[in-house]
Amino acid sequence: MPAIAYLECSRCQNQISANKYETVCPKCAGALYVRYDTEALKKTATRPEPGGSQSMWRYASVLPDVSPVTLGEGWTPILPSRRNPNIFLKEEATNPTGTFKARGMSMAVSMARHYGLKKLAAPSAGNAAGALAAYAAAAGIEAHIFMPKDVPFANYLEGVAYGANVTLVDGLISDCARIVNERKEKEGWFDISTLKEPFRVEGKKTMGYELVEQLNWTYPDAVFYPTGGGVGLIGMWKAFEEMEQLGWVTGKRPKMIAIQASGCAPVAKAYKEGANTSQMFENASTFAAGLRVPKPYGDYIILDIVRQSGGTVVDIPDETILDSLLDWSRDEGLLLSPEGAAATAAYDHLIENGFLKPRDKVVIFNTGAGLKYVDMIAEAMGVTRPNSTKLPERVPVGGIITPQ
Template sequence: MATADRRDPTGTAVNHILCRGCDETFGMDLTTFPCPECGGILDPQYDYSSMDLTGKDIEDRDGSMWKYRELLPVSNTEHIVSMGEGETPLIECPTLAEKMGIERLLIKDEGQNPTNTFKDRGLSAAISMANEHGAETVGLPTAGNAGQSASAYAAKAGLNCHVFLNYQAGDVKKDLIEAHGAELHIREGTIDNAGAAFTEAKEENGWYTVTTFETPFRHEGKKTMGFEIYEALDWHTPDEIVYPTGGGVGLIGIWKGYKELAELGIVNDSSPSLTVAQTEGSSPVVDAIKAQKDRHDPVSDPNSIAKGVEIPDPGASPWILEAVRESRGDGVSVPDGAAVDAALQLAQSEGIEMCVTAGVALAGAIKRAERGMYDSDDTVVVTNCGAGVKTSARLGQAARYRPSSFNE
C-alpha cells in the first residue's frame, strides 16, 4: 500500500503511533491494524512541546472539526475527507435542568452531523488517513450508524467500502449504506458475529480497516467532541459528561482531548467526571465499574433496543475504565423504557430530537439526579450521539402508546 505525498502540511504535531498493549512504537506510515506485534490498541502520539497553539487561535477558525488540525493525525490537507462534520451545538435545557435540580443541563447535539451521528467525526479522521495511506478499499463491522458514516465518507473519497452488519440493524441504515455505493454484508447474531466475518474477509482481501480500535484514528476524530465542549464553555470544563457507551470510542476521545488541552495550557480546570451510561440488558463496563475491576466480563446474552450501546465485549474496556477512574467518574445502567422516556422528555420539553441510544445517557443523568448524585450548582453535559430520526419509529410508537413521563 503506497504512502501518499505529504507536501501540503496541516501543521499536525503527530509523530508516531504507540501500542497500548506492548508499548511498541510505529511510524505514521503504518497501515496494518491493530498492533502487528501483539494485536493491541494503537494510539497516535503528539509532540506537544513543538506546538504554539492557544485557545484564541482555535476560536478564530471555523468550518469543521478540522479547525483542531494540529491535534489530528492527517499530515496533508489534500487528503482530508470532510463534509463539515463537527461544530455541533451545545444546547441549554433549562426545563429539564430545573427538574433535575442542577444549574445547567447541556446537550451536545451530534445529530446535526452530516449523517446525523457522532460517528462522522471518527470516520472523517479514519477515511482521511486511509486516503493519505493510498488505500483503495476500506471496511468495518458495525451496529449500523458507523457503517452509514463510513460508506458516505468512502464515497466522498472515491474508495470502495464493505460494511458488515448484524441483521437487527435498522432498515434505514441498511438502505443508506447501499445508497452510498458500499457493499453490504448481513450476518446473523450480534455485532461480534459481524466482526468475526469482517476480520476473515479483511485478511483474505487485504482491506484497510476503519474498525473501532483497530484503526488508531477514529478516537482521534472523536476527541473533537471534547474540544468543542470545552471551547463552548470558554475553555472551562463541566462537572460531568454522561456518555452512552458501547465501544467507548467517544468517551476515550473526550478524555484524551481534555488531557491534551491541559498539557497545552488551554484548559486549566480539573477534568470533568466521565460517567458511562449503558442499558440493563448490556452493561459490561458499568458492571466492571461497580465491581472496581480493571477489565469487563463479556455479556453472554445482550438484549437491548439501544443497539448502539449493545456491545457485549468491548475490547477497549481497560482504557475506558482507566478514564473513568482518573476522571473520578462513575457508571449507570437504565432499562430500555427509561431511555425511550428520556428521549421523549427531551423532545417534549426542549424540542431536541434524540435517538434511543442517546436516551440511555439522558436517562442515566436523570437517574443520578434522582439519587442525589448532583449538586444544585452542577453543569452536566449529555451527549446526543444521534438524531431522533435514527429511531423515529420506536419513538413515535412510544409517544402514541406510552406517553412520556415528563408531566407525571
C-alpha cells in the same frame, strides 16, 4: 497541521512508526494512540479564535497532517436545557449522516486515502456503517460493511444508497467483527473497526476540544457519554490531556459518566465488580442499537478513564430510556436518539441518588438524530401507521397557492 511523532500502545506503551496505516499494537494487540512532539506542538498549535472553520477541522493544529475528506462534520451546537441551566446538551445529530460517527470516519478515511488504501471494512451496530459508507464514497474508496440484520432501517438504507457493499448478519456486532476478521486478509480489506486503528479516536477527540471551547475554555463538572465501543469517551480524555499540555485549559477534569443499556451492559457489570476488563455480555438486547456492543475492544481504557476521573458507569433499562426520550421530546423539543436518551435518564438517576447535585454543570451527549431510529422508537412506543386507504381531502386555503 503537526506531523505524527509515533503511535503508542494504550496497554504496554510500545512505540511504533506511523509510516503506514497500522491496526493494533504488534506486541499485545492493544489499541494505538497517535502521539505528537509536545514541545513542537506548543510552538505551532494555536487555540482557535471565534469564527473560523465551523467544523472539527478548526482544530487542524492538533490533528494529523492530512488532506481532509470532509462533509462538514463537527462544531455541533451545545444547547442549554430549558429546565436546568446547568445541563448542556451536545447535539451530535447535526453531523453529516446524523451522528457523531462522522467525526471518526472523516479522520480515518482521510488517513486511509493518505496511505493509499483502496478497500475498507468494518462491523457496525449501525451508525458507523452509514458514516463509513458516506466518507468512503466521498474519497472514492470501496466500503464493505457488516451489520446485524435488525439495525435501524435508516442505517441499512444509507449504506446501500452510498454504494457500499452491505451485508446483514444474523447476530450481533461481535459476529460481524468475526466475519471481517476472518475475511480481511483474503479480500484485501483494511479493518477500520472501533479501536482496531488509531485515527477514529483522533476524529472523536474533537468533541472534547469543542465542549471546552464552547464553555469558554473551561471544564464542566461531568460529561455523560453513551458508551457502546466508547471511542468518543476515550477521545475526549485524550483531548483533555493535550489541551492541558498546551495550556489551553486548566482546572479539574470532569467526571466521565459512561452509560449503557441494562440489556447490554458489559462495562457497567465490570465496573460494579471492580474488574479491569469486561466479559462477553450474553443475550444482549436493547432498542438503543448503538449500545448493543457485548464486548468493547477498549473496555480496559474506558474503565480506567472512568475511575481516574471519579466518574461512574450507569446502565439504564429500555423502559426508562424511552420515558426520558419522550420527556425531552415534549419538554425540550428535541427528539433524542435512544442512546442520547439513555444519557439523559442517567443524569436523572445520578441526581436522585446524590452522586451529582443539580448545581453541577454537566454536558450530556446526544450522539445521533432520533429520526434515524423511527422504526425502533415506534416499536418501543407501540405506534403504528394508521390503517387508511382514503387519501386526505384537499382543504381550500383561499386559492392563492392551492386550488379551491
